[in-house]
Amino acid sequence: IMINNLLHCSFLGKQENFKIGKGFFLGNKKKITPFKKIHLNNLKNNLDFIKSSGQDTNTKEKFLSWLSFNNVYIFNRSTWGRAPHQCFVSNETTDEGEPCGRGLLAFRKIQQGEKLIEIPENLILSVDKNQIENESNDFLNEYDSLGIFLIKQMAMGDKSKWKIYFDVLPREEDLNLGFRWNIYDIAFLRGSKTLNASVYLKEKIKFQFLRLEKSIFSKNRLKYPTSIFNLEQWEWALSILLSRAIFLQNLRKVSLVPYADFMNHNPFSTSYIDSKKISFSQNHEIVMYADKDYNKFDQIFTTYGQKTNLELLLLYGFILERNPFDSIELRISLSNKDSFFEEKKCFMIECEKTTEITFPIFYYKYPKELYEFLRFCITNREDFGSTDLSDFNFNDENNYELEKIIQKIIMFSCEKLSKNYSKKIFEEKILNSLNSNILISKNQKIALKQTKCEKKIIQRLRSNL
Incomplete structure (x- = not known):
């Protein structure tokens, strides 16, 4: 147990625990390579693989470095006591011949039941209901609070902890959710209830903003300036939350989980993302396990739930012709x-x-x-x-x-x-x-x-x- 704990602490990059592990294993003052340097070397190898695949690495390289710095294990070479990470990020993925954008591919063969991701709890973006001060005592739901928090963090720029994560999120023009379509595109849905549902959702988001504008934003312009807290930014924030936020059942809260939200949806997948308490600790980590065997370079899927094509189109911007829940x-x-x-x-x-x-x-x-x-x-x-x-x-x-x-x-x-x-x-x-x-x-x-x-x-x- 002592050896396992020392190894675990060392991989978390805690300097004081590393010194204890060093003395325990070596018993002398011989200089050894820090684990952090090993991590950076493995990260370089991972990025070299991505570059050889012809993928754009400008933003992705910073994002992977940021994940590594925040103790997310993403390396494709083994280290002490740990096998190589099973996945890598691909900018272009397909499912049944249809392009589905960025996703995670298997770096090696994966067996059913293997843990695919481990994200520390302190890296997820979430808020408590009482974290946003509500001056009018109106009820703020979780999406209201998280939307306000997301806009604030975006406005902070380089000062935000999640700045590098925000850089890999879709921009305004890349969000293709159904309710954001222009009138020329949405006219092709004539006869479908998707048309009415998209109009309703767009109006609901607008009404939601006007309610917050009246009860919170307009009463404190120093804290909520119109240049930042406006309808356009609110629609962007809600679009990000609707398409990427994950409800963590064990923590009972809605969160944005960096790296985990790269996974695409498959209606036949039974894998889901949730939190799990770390052994011998009070902290949690966000995990997902493989629901089946994967071959090398297979795309790894999760499930967004048993959703109809109407829901998929409105909330995520795509449909599936072979959707058993449609x-x-x-x-x-x-x-x-x-x-x-x-x-x-x-x-x-x-x-x-x-x-x-x-x-x-x-x-x-x-x-x-x-x-x-x-x-x-x-x-x-x-x-x-x-x-x-x-x-x-x-x-x-x-x-x-x-x-x-x-x-x-x-x-x-x-x-x-x-x-x-x-x-x-x-x-x-x-x-x-x-x-x-x-x-x-x-x-x-x-x-x-x-x-x-x-x-x-x-x-x-x-x-x-």
């Missing part, structure tokens, strides 16, 4: 013209439900509750007879006439949803064309793919009836 919404309402409406409404209230329910429709499945609620909606007094609503069986599929009516209702809903989409005669030709980047912009192509995925779900539902 769905459309079908909203069913109890008709107020039903002669049995009041009794059904009271029954729904007793069940803690509303008279309008939205059901997710996936490509491979749809909820049984959809059919149950439709049976409930169209069943009349004669069908119930003397049976009480709470005792009636809505799972019964033997009523042929009733099932036929339900199928017609769903078919009508599908046709109505399909008509909402704009007519794109050459949609398939545009998407499959090698020169499609000349015809339309990248965002417009993503919009066409999004509507195409939604229409495929509708067509699948119709074919299953």
Whole structure:
């Protein structure tokens, strides 16, 4: 245990512990190479590998040096008691032939269960709810506090601890989240609920800023000058948080985790980033373990959660054509013209439900509750007879006439949803064309793919009836 503790302390770069380890192992005054120098040599080797791969290293080299200085183990050569780090940063990665920007690749073969990242807790960017002074006593949620803190740290420039990390974050023009699209790109989402959702999210962020402007910023201009705390900066900060912040379950807080946020999303991945208490210490570290075996140069993925393409487009700026969690919404309402409406409404209230329910429709499945609620909606007094609503069986599929009516209702809903989409005669030709980047912009192509995925779900539902 003593040897392990000494090695651990030495790798953390603590000078006093290093002296103890030196005396313990050598027992003399012979000069040895400091661990810090070994770390810098390993970092140089890592950077030489990146340069040989033809990647831009100006900002990345500073970022990797900053990580090393803050005790993040990122070296691709082994040191005392530690194997080489498994990953390296690549500026250009792909997934199923589609470019997905910067990501982490495997530097060597990785086995399932290996620890992939170790980030010290003091390196993450997070705030406590009470850290931001709220002069008006209004409630500040975690994203409000973290957004204000992020803008402050950005304004500090070189004085900020995270300045080098900010340099590798996407700039204003590089943030391609769906709600930030211009009107020419967003028009290609006509018929999709993504369009309304993007407009709503943009307005919500604006309203959020105006609320803070009125209650906090305008009351202390020395602390919150308009040149720094304005709508443009607030939208940038919220875009960074929505697309990169990680909820650390064990610490119960939202944080920006440098290096860990380079990992891209895969819906089939089961790896997730979380905090873990360090043995024999009160401190935590941010870790992630491999959910499967990786070959050398494979891209390492994490999961952002079970998100639909609508959520991925709004919050991250991309969609996945092979997304098992993608769905459309079908909203069913109890008709107020039903002669049995009041009794059904009271029954729904007793069940803690509303008279309008939205059901997710996936490509491979749809909820049984959809059919149950439709049976409930169209069943009349004669069908119930003397049976009480709470005792009636809505799972019964033997009523042929009733099932036929339900199928017609769903078919009508599908046709109505399909008509909402704009007519794109050459949609398939545009998407499959090698020169499609000349015809339309990248965002417009993503919009066409999004509507195409939604229409495929509708067509699948119709074919299953």
